[in-house]
Amino acid sequence: MSVLEVQNLRVAFRQDGETIEAVHGVSFSVDRGETVALVGESGSGKSVSALSTLSLLGETAEVSGSVTYRGTQMIGAAEADLRRVRGNDISFIFQEPMTSLNPLHTIEKQLAESIALHQGLAGEAARARILELLTKVGIRDPESRLGAYPHQLSGGQRQRVMIAMALANKPEILIADEPTTALDVTIQAQILDLLAELKDSEGMGLLFITHDLGIVRRIADRVCVMKGGEIVEEGPTEAIFSNPQHPYTRKLLAAEPSGEPEPVAEDAAEILKADHLKVWFPIQRGLMRKTVDHVRAVNDATLSVRAGETLGIVGESGSGKTTLALALMRLIGSEGGIIFQGRDIRSYSTRQLRHLRKDMQIVFQDPFGSLSPRMTCAQIIAEGLAIHKVDPHRAPRDLVAEAMRETGLDPAAMDRYPHEFSGGQRQRIAIARAMVLRPRLLVLDEPTSALDMTVQVQIVELLRGLQRKYGLAYLFISHDLKVVRAMSHKVMVMKQGDVVEAGSAAQIFEDAQTDYTRALIAAAG
Structure with missing residues (x-):
């Protein structure tokens, strides 16, 4: 049995x-x-x-x-x-440790609670068992982590803590x-x-x-x-x-993303260029908030992307991928040159940038978190139309219906709310919200990572089709190298804020020059 x-x-x-x-x-x-x-x-x-x-x-x-x-x-x-x-x-490990761990308790307290409940251990005996478990699941220097709260650990470390909790009582x-x-x-x-x-x-x-x-x-x-x-x-x-x-x-x-994007036209215009971009966040201490050091989120990044071209940006969590994208869109401060459609936008005021927002849009990883639960699909997609006065002679619902059809959604569902759609459909709504403004640059921040494999393939095909039709420039941020390969003309590899390697997709995937890039490719299988 x-x-x-x-x-x-x-x-x-x-x-x-x-x-x-x-x-x-x-x-x-x-x-x-x-x-x-x-x-x-x-x-x-x-x-x-x-x-x-x-x-x-x-x-x-x-x-x-x-x-x-x-x-x-x-x-x-x-x-x-x-x-x-x-x-x-019988023990469980769940998908998202941040929602499974108590944000108000230290790692030691949460593990101790489980051990006390099932084994009756307390004090030094419980602490020894906790250190044994954290060592077993590969947490380095576990003693220094006992007083940490979940938000102070990386995603991988939090998942290891969850595994330690699940193993605490030696389940079958x-x-x-x-x-x-x-x-x-x-x-x-x-x-x-x-x-x-x-x-x-x-x-x-x-x-x-x-x-x-x-x-x-x-x-x-x-x-x-x-x-x-x-x-x-x-x-x-x-x-x-x-x-x-x-x-x-x-x-x-x-159901695995495959193929490659359409070649870029030789005379394609340069949409975005960055020279020696740097994003450092100050570390301030003391009563006078004196800057004692910096978090070097992005160091000396140089890149360009043309109309109809995709630049894939890959690297582990904390490597600076999303920070780089936010800096390029002038959503956070940075140093270095940023040229968008031939204009130096480093010194642009908020008012000047507002006119550019129509041309540079972003799609986030979690569509459920970026879509208002109180707004219908039509209201979400149409929100930017009035602000940017896109095609004012046409009815907003007509423009919404057109954007929905282009992204594979049924316009008959435009009066439904986000919770009434599947994960893949919600991501299509987020893409439609960006596309209805007819942007020139689209930043895609992990747009497929939370989706089923069959839905990933559909989203990749959708994005490639939209790029082909409108000559869109994409910044495609992902840790999924199979999706990056299917989407990208060029690839930039980041590690701890540094660009460690950059080149054509074929060059990066077939002849990687750094150990880190080779390790990423090997881990992707």
Whole structure:
């Protein structure tokens, strides 16, 4: 018998007097020392299936079927029995550690709480166990990190702390729900290696939930492919990858950004140029706020991008990618030259810059965070039209409908709110909001990182089509090198504020000159 056995699991949610079924008769199992991957797009039922194993879905959920741990039924079990299993025998790691960790408590306090609750350890014994766990998950100099708060750690460090908390009580089963989605490729590779190493050393079973098949091939023994609340295909990892049987599995395997952008015209005009750009933030201390040092966010960056050209900017979190883009758009202060459409805009006033904003637009990583939940899709897209007086002779709703059609959205949905759209649709709304102003330069800051692979492909195709049609210049910021390769004519690699390498996409990907660039490419697989 497997350690965790799920049979004919059904999950439905009561909503506004209706019952909506999210999982339809799902069955899978996990044994000690085995990694099982649940794979599928957003809304396929992966996370709901995992959370239902320990009755973590809340009161609106109706769960039926069978979930057994070591032969003991979990569905309908007493709360006291579930508490003994949760965190002790079965532990969870979630996608976004910043929302899972308490921002008001130190790392030591949060780990100590878990250890005290399940093991009864306190004082020096608890502290020794915490240091052991932090060392095991690869936190350097763990003693110096005990008093840190979550916001003082990097994304990779926060995820390692979450893994330490999950391992604190030596669980038999570890459920990891998209634990690497928002991480840099090098950090992602480290976390995957860490989980595989811990699984082998601790003899744990691992249930890994993801939409990324590249990760699955690297880490899983068996794969269950989910679509619409059902498992449509399952089997050993190599069999699934070498000979997929279901059309949906084949679609997922084919869903990888590929190809390359259209060549840039020889006479294409230069849209943006920067010379020796520098962004340093002062570190001030004392009563008189004396500047004692600087955070060197961007050092001596020189670049140019022409009409119809994409400059990909890659590097790990904290490398200065987004800071560089914000400086180029004059949204933060900087030193050095910035030429936009032949005009030196370094000395432009706020009023002068306001006239340029129509021509330089930005699309952010998280569309849900950048779209107002109180505004309809039409209001969001049309917001800039009145400010910049774009095509004043046409009705704003006509312009909105046109922008929606161009970005693959149905204009009939323009009066819906952001929460009524999928993640991919929300990103299209953000692109439509920028495109309705007909900009010359579009800054794309991690626009695909939170999206399913099939949706990533759609967004890449959309962006390439818009560039081809309108001769747009793109600054494309990403840590996903496959997407960067599919989008970019030129690539700039950044590390800790420095440009360590720059050149054509072919040159960077096929003949990288620095160890750091080669490490990034290797980590991307």
